[in-house]
Amino acid sequence: MLTFTLRRLALGLLMLIALSVLVFVLLRLAPGDPIDAYIDPNVSVSQAEMAAIRARLGLDQPLPVQYLAWLGAAATGDLGYSIQRSGVRVLALVFERIGPTLLLMATGLVLSIVFGIATGIIGAVRRNSTTDVGLSVAAFVGISSPAFLTALLGLYVFSVQFRVAPSGGMLTPGVPFSLGDLLAHLILPAVLLSIGQAALIMRYMRASMLEVLNQDYVRTARAKGVREFFVIVKHALRNALLPVITLIGSTIGMAIGGAIFIESVFNWPGMGLLMVNAVETRDYPVIMGATLVIGACVILVNLVTDITYAAVDPRIQVA
């Protein structure tokens, strides 16, 4: 078991190094560097001034030297400083952003599960009724609407026109923290993030529920005089949920993609906004650091899964 774990750990470390090389090379292939992003083309700045900044940041060094310097520092836990933010350490910045992203994604996921399952059940129980048709149309609109569109529309309607939700940020600036303030800022982006997933879950839930409701054991339950509510909740729902649970797992990736758009539109201080800003400003240390931390998390989760499998099923070690 120890050998297996060590081998997997070494493999994970190699994958992390490979990931960092890949990101480093891709970044350098993209046109422009942090100094090109730093300079407003409308403002007169001499090449000598730009060269001095490049030299100070070590961007004038050969690429292998730059990479090894970064790797050496990263090995000691130092991911460097953000170029576009004076004096801000990358590691602190990245850890600061993980929480808000998880909060937004988790809230969006919970909302989409609750709304998706509830509306799916209603649609199936009231099959072909006006409610069912209305919900189905809404679900198709939800599935077809890209996240950036729903985000902008939601912002315009609820923040600008009706002023019922803040237009952005996670907390009201200059005001002491309160849970109410956090929830007020969270609810609109989370609801908008959940729309696409909720619509998808609703369609699956409805189809699955319809299938189950036609099963003999449901008919038997009804024949025995069980109240309709309990027939649906106790007998049908449990079986209908199985394929939906599988679907929910596979839509988490969709939630990550959606979160990047939502974070940009609502200025939500998460990983998505951080990465978008960093790419726009060619903030190499932030892009490298954020990618490394995300990559490390993914590799770690896979490692834990592998080790768990191995512990449960000894044949995996042999394989």
Add this chain to the structure above:
Amino acid sequence: MRLRTLRSALVLTTTLLAPMLALPALAETGKTISGGFDVGPGGFPGNFNPLAATAGLTWLSVYYEPLVIYNADLTAIVGDLAESFEISADQKTYSFKLTSESWHDGEAFTSTDVKFTLEAAKNGDTGSVFAARLGAIESIATPDDRTVVLTLSAPNAGLLDTLTKIMMLPEHALGKVPPADLAKSTWWSTTPVGTGAFKFEKYVTDQYVEVVADEDYRGGRPAVDKLINRYFENSAAAVAALRAGEIQFTYVEADDVATFNGNDQFKVIEGPSFVVNYVGFNQEVPFWKDLKVRQAVMYAIDRKAIIESLYNGAATEANCGYVAEQFVPAGIEPYAYDPEKAKALLAEAGWAEINGDKPITILTYYNNPLSTNVLAAIQAMLAQVGINIVPRAVDSPTYNATVLAAEPNFADFPLIYAGLQDGPEPSNINVGLNETMIPPAGTNALRIRMPEVSAAFDAALGETDATKRDARYQAVCQAMNANLPWATMWVANRYGVSSTSLEHFVWTPAPGGGPFDADPEKWDLGNAQ
């Protein structure tokens, strides 16, 4: 039993959450102005280090101050932390008499701080973007606590303009930090002290910066208790926050202005951008070397029509690098729209043989809808005379990397649509036009080698008699108008929008955010937020 348990749980949860769910507004105390002060081209969100500030000076000057500053309409440089200043007749000695002020931590502001700041700004190791511009300073003398004397090795007409952008820094707080460590110091975004009307309170990473009133400010205690500078991903997000009533001011794109006109809840602030827009001819591309071809481009573009229809009249036609009256001589060629003349000039130059209708890329970093429409109009107008241009819009880093590359591929930018800051200091455009400014010395990326233009700039930069300065820049304008290193288009206006509840608020769309004398201590809110 189950129901009772559920009810009890609900009551308990509500009781526990109630204090936390209290409305945020109840917790807010004092008058607070929130704005998107770093939105738009004059902003630099996330930069707290004035030595590295290529923009963002509107906000930085709320808690830091320079020795001298532009007045609010950017027509003159006046004293700020220097209560008076004198320049010797030979333009080589600058004497500043300092005002009586203290830093936000209570220490006195003295000439030692000025010397420390200017030395740090001169030293490239600190990450200063001003190092090259301060190269002419030979010595910095501090005869007493209130006097600073700068001695220059040669006259430098742009020095005062540069000094407006250099915020004074406290020697007692930063003097012990090695120059190379200054740029990455956390001091800038955690515990900075300045001399401005507001004191730095806190920075919530990438969300907002909060400053509070300095009770002892020499201009009087600020009218509001707090200023908050909110960060936005783009100006559209800031506009949404303004409309939602969450902020009281932001820069807005020209396209958005119409939606605020006639709305009595908002006030539109308009001012010249001090950025001259031009179509630049890459002189490494042979067919632009012929003056007749460059003249044809000028005659083929109906600038008046573009200004009227796309800018709604809010731009000033430019026939050289300047539009400010004092720098534009009478009698220069107006290049009025004349497509027939353009065709004739092209025929004389043999355009059909040297390029004909082969597509010519026009590279730009302007990505907003207005610029897209402007380029489409220019494309259509040039097509009418037989010049086939193809716009290519990229982001600023890609643009800079393309045109300022050490070994550029000139075929990537035979034409550019760009802008350069032409004021309030007129020498700014020298860096893009003078032959001596061809990279790596400057940003003359188009490799313009026009002796008459370079000589005019050299004469203007070397002029020590202030009374002759305007005439020297008129000569620059004349040379540009005759030689057409660029097809100059216009200087467009830029806009900010404030809530009408904001009183005594001063803002102007200065390049890089100024700074300018905005008197932030007088900003007030007429109605409670």
